[in-house]
Amino acid sequence: MKPIKIALFASGTGSNAETIIRFFEYHLAIEIVFVLSNNEQAPIVEKAKSLGVPLVICTNHQVENSTYLVELCKSYAIDYIILAGFLRKIPDSLIVTYPEKIINIHPSLLPKFGGIGMYGKFVHEAVLAAQEKETGISIHYVSEEFDAGRIIAQFAIPVLKHDTVVTIQKKVHQLEHQHFAPTIEREILGL
Numbered sequence: 001m002k003p004i005k006i007a008l009f010a011s012g013t014g015s016n017a018e019t020i021i022r023f024f025e026y027h028l029a030i031e032i033v034f035v036l037s038n039n040e041q042a043p044i045v046e047k048a049k050s051l052g053v054p055l056v057i058c059t060n061h062q063v064e065n066s067t068y069l070v071e072l073c074k075s076y077a078i079d080y081i082i083l084a085g086f087l088r089k090i091p092d093s094l095i096v097t098y099p100e101k102i103i104n105i106h107p108s109l110l111p112k113f114g115g116i117g118m119y120g121k122f123v124h125e126a127v128l129a130a131q132e133k134e135t136g137i138s139i140h141y142v143s144e145e146f147d148a149g150r151i152i153a154q155f156a157i158p159v160l161k162h163d164t165v166v167t168i169q170k171k172v173h174q175l176e177h178q179h180f181a182p183t184i185e186r187e188i189l190g191l
Contacts (some may be wrong), residue, residue: 003031004188005136008079009086010037014044015086021051023181026180029189033076038063038088066093092144102142105180109154110138114147124168132159137175139183146183153183
């Protein structure tokens with residue numbers, strides 16, 4: 001049986017991408033084929049190289065191009081795309097080519113605090129401003145609308161009175177590192 005081929009898209013530090021790469025490093029059924037980044041200065045670039053995963057650097061213009069990502073993923077026979085901190089809108093053409101095959105992680109309990117401009121610390125600031133009692137992560141499929149695709153799984157943590165953006169961010173990162181890769185595995189393999 002051929003392994004299921006995954007492409008990881010990441011723009012920043014790549015801690016989630018690194019966790020996913022390590023999780024699937026010796027997996028018999030799932031293979032990380034390449035990491036794509038639209039930022040050649042991003043820490044994920046060196047992390048991918050050091051972990052021996054092929055790297056594709058592209059420009060934001062190429063990401064926005066309606067055919068570039070589709071042709072790239074098809075040329076590698078990619079089955080699933082995982083967004084691990086990729087801060088560009090995915091072109092509709094790629095979503096149509098890979099329906100319910102593009103998985104994203106979002107640092108809130110969607111549908112709360114999703115949409116354009118809601119990423120990273122902006123989400124945590126909004127959670128605190130709304131005096132939410134809990135927050136967490138949502139692992140979901142990508143659709144044409146930001147953060148509106150079908151939710152695969154959610155994991156919650158309480159928001160405590162003494163929490164700050166920094167403490168929430170740390171707790172949310174822990175949830176991401178703990179749950180993202182195993183959830184990808186379960187979803188892709190139907191476990």
